[in-house]
Amino acid sequence: MxxxxxxxxxxxxxxxxxxxxxxxxxxxxxxxxxxxxxxxxxxxxxxxxxxxxxxxxxxxxxxxxxxxxxxxxxxxxxxxxxxxxxxxxxxxxxxxxxxxxxxxxxxxxxxxxxxxxxxxxxxxxxxxxxxxxxxxxxxxxxxxxxxxxxxxxxxxxxxxxxxxxxxxxxxxxxxxxxxxxxxxxxxxxxxxxxxxxxxxxxxxxxxxxxxxxxxxxxxxxxxxxxxxxxxxxxxxxxxxxxxxNPNLNSKTPNNANSCLDWLDEQPQNSVLYISFGTTTSMSEIEVRELALGLEQSKQRFLWVLRDSDIGDIFSRACRKIELPEGFEERVKGVGLVVRDWAPQPEILAHPSTGGFMSHCGWNSCMESINFGVPIAAWPMHSDQPFNSFLVAEVLKIGLMVREWEEREEVVGSSAIENVVRRLMASEEGDEIRKRAQQLGENVRKxxxxxxxxxxxxxxxxxxxxx
Missing domain, CATH: 3.40.50.2000 (Glycogen Phosphorylase B;)
Incomplete structure (x- = not known):
């Protein structure tokens, strides 16, 4: 006791x-x-x-x-x-x-x-x-x-x-x-x-x-x-x-709950979850290239598309980020875009989630590791380059979307398509996923x-x- x-x-x-x-x-x-x-x-x-x-x-x-x-x-x-x-x-x-x-x-x-x-x-x-x-x-x-x-x-x-x-x-x-x-x-x-x-x-x-x-x-x-x-x-x-075991009945916005309902309808390990945390703000061209890369990959995805938090999140709404015209209609049934707060632990714990495109903030890394989800690492600032190195090079449970030395260059849609396919639809990705799942099981134990x-x-x- x-x-x-x-x-x-x-x-x-x-x-x-x-x-x-x-x-x-x-x-x-x-x-x-x-x-x-x-x-x-x-x-x-x-x-x-x-x-x-x-x-x-x-x-x-x-x-x-x-x-x-x-x-x-x-x-x-x-x-x-x-x-x-x-x-x-x-x-x-x-x-x-x-x-x-x-x-x-x-x-x-x-x-x-x-x-x-x-x-x-x-x-x-x-x-x-x-x-x-x-x-x-x-x-x-x-x-x-x-x-x-x-x-x-x-x-x-x-x-x-x-x-x-x-x-x-x-x-x-x-x-x-x-x-x-x-x-x-x-x-x-x-x-x-x-x-x-x-x-x-x-x-x-x-x-x-x-x-x-x-x-x-x-x-x-x-x-x-x-x-x-x-x-x-x-x-x-x-x-x-x-x-x-995250509490799936915790109070979350309606669209957050609906994204979990959407995940319920997808095959196991088939969905790439995309989120860059609460301190990343992406330009329109970065968002466009990511959208096109996801569309071209033909892989299932759940994309939380939000701007960075401001100091007082209750003072005003964040900017609405524009997607390429017709994008959401074209990917309907394959991809889902969430524009509000999303229940990340519940998403990562969901059996349909098979990958996580992440900025590699430590909270996100620990959640992804805990639930055995491999990471497509896209560091943005602070400790994130270190964390992406840990994930991709040391633990070998992820792939790099973009090396830190190339941080001022826009990642093109073809590069995004390539890394998404590698993680979600290749033997290489399957091996990475097995390592992530084994590590997650050991960490939970x-x-x-x-x-x-x-x-x-x-x-x-x-x-x-x-």
């Missing part, structure tokens, strides 16, 4: 502080449900806008578990919410910088809340996004509080930055490989400065939690644990943190009782409830 099951409601309290960006809001909400299921009271802290966003988009999570989470709507700082530029060759979502800067103003109300919770608890455990380290730094002044950094990115991306210039090598499939150098064009000076501003406040933490495990990133976890800086803090690798991931989670819960 886990010690956490004996914890009374006011003994050890867990507080989550996410960065206001969908991939981060979502992972920390998943983590909330995970800790809540172990009998711990959990509090989710953010602006009212982003708490609402997290709840609205809680795909695959059990509403009964979400109902147990205490959401704290802090006063929302003023911030600009500009539109993305779909024609920018540089894909990093610079239009979200104002909300990330404004989020740093949540330090004072967060500190007040932490002190209030600390007065009612034997211990409060604050789990925060790296870029919210500044906001939670007052943990150091609360005697019965401790903080842990939750890494929403791959371990590979972390060690590549740590070992940049050292020529560090790793072993994969018996081969000695060079670590990737951090690619150019992934981030901006502004986000780098924000990251640097977190380093001193981050030093007060008690450890690091990672949404990964050794089955997925074993060689890189080994490298991380060798690093002298990382050795100063305890590391836990508890991924995957999402449910093994690791999160079950006695599995490596579950044991790491049990270790962390035992630590915080000591």
């Amino acid at each position: 886990n010690r956490s099951n004996d914890v009374s409601n006011d003994e050890v309290t867990v507080v989550m502080v996410p960065l206001p960006a969908q991939g981060h809001l979502n992972q920390l909400l998943q983590l909330c449900c995970l800790f809540s299921s172990h009998g711990l009271p959990v509090h989710y802290v953010g602006s009212a806008i982003h708490n609402q966003q997290a709840r609205l988009r809680a795909n695959g999570l059990d509403p009964n578990k979400i109902a147990k989470i205490h959401f704290h709507d802090l006063p929302t700082p003023d911030f600009d919410s500009p539109s993305p530029n779909p024609n920018a060759s540089f894909k990093f979502p610079t239009h979200l910088q104002p909300i990330w800067d404004a989020s740093q103003l949540l330090r004072r109300p967060t500190a007040l809340l932490l002190r209030e919770l600390a007065a009612k608890s034997r211990r409060i455990v604050v789990i925060h996004d790296y870029l919210m380290s500044y906001v939670v730094q007052d943990v150091a002044t609360i005697p019965n509080a401790e903080s842990y950094n939750f890494n929403c990115v791959s371990v590979l991306s972390m060690v590549c930055y740590m070992y940049h210039g050292l020529g560090k090598k790793f072993v994969a499939d018996g081969e000695l490989r060079e670590l990737m150098s951090p690619p150019e064009g992934c981030t901006t000076d502004e986000i780098v400065r924000l990251g640097i501003a977190q380093m001193e406040p981050l030093s007060v933490r008690s450890g690091d939690i990672h949404n990964s495990n050794r089955l997925i990133e074993g060689p890189f976890i080994d490298l991380l644990e060798e690093n002298e800086t990382a050795q100063k803090w305890k590391q836990w690798f508890i991924g995957p943190i999402l449910p093994a 690791s999160a079950q009782q006695g599995g490596a991931s579950q044991m790491e989670l049990d270790s962390f819960i035992a630590h915080i409830t000591r």
Whole structure:
């Protein structure tokens, strides 16, 4: 029996502080449900806008578990919410910088809340996004509080930055490989400065939690644990943190439910799911080439066609992206275009889904790996080039749509047709799918009782409830 099951409601309290960006809001909400299921009271802290966003988009999570989470709507700082530029060759979502800067103003109300919770608890455990380290730094002044950094990115991306210039090598499939150098064009000076501003406040933490495990990133976890800086803090690798069986009855928009109905009518492993996450904005020419490539491939597809989120998703509608004239009529019965929020975990878990064309954000990678779906990797920014390398070159559960060095070139329809056919209708694709399915099965087992991931989670819960 886990010690956490004996914890009374006011003994050890867990507080989550996410960065206001969908991939981060979502992972920390998943983590909330995970800790809540172990009998711990959990509090989710953010602006009212982003708490609402997290709840609205809680795909695959059990509403009964979400109902147990205490959401704290802090006063929302003023911030600009500009539109993305779909024609920018540089894909990093610079239009979200104002909300990330404004989020740093949540330090004072967060500190007040932490002190209030600390007065009612034997211990409060604050789990925060790296870029919210500044906001939670007052943990150091609360005697019965401790903080842990939750890494929403791959371990590979972390060690590549740590070992940049050292020529560090790793072993994969018996081969000695060079670590990737951090690619150019992934981030901006502004986000780098924000990251640097977190380093001193981050030093007060008690450890690091990672949404990964050794089955997925074993060689890189080994490298991380060798690093002298990382050795100063305890590391836990508890991924995957999402449910093994997503809740298909979770509240989603009508058209999201209809896309699952559409999947019900398709043969097993026949549908390519296409989504580039919540921070990618594609130009009209990029969309046109993708549409033509999908049409020419003659493969079944489910395409979530949305613009990047803005800082306040409730303030106005996103731009409607135009498709080639007559496209949806021509592909009717073969392809389906969804223009609103879609239930990604449920789509990836569906037996009809046989591939995922993705930007390779870490949340999407972990979901795809967990459900055994191979990836057509199309990185756009941030840690995505690292993740696509992991998927295609190390794990060999995917194909590259476009190499990072060619990121400023438009991917033509013929290239898209080729990679879609390779993944969905070839012996090569079948082999990749088998590897993805086997890895997914092993990863899901690791999160079950006695599995490596579950044991790491049990270790962390035992630590915080000591």
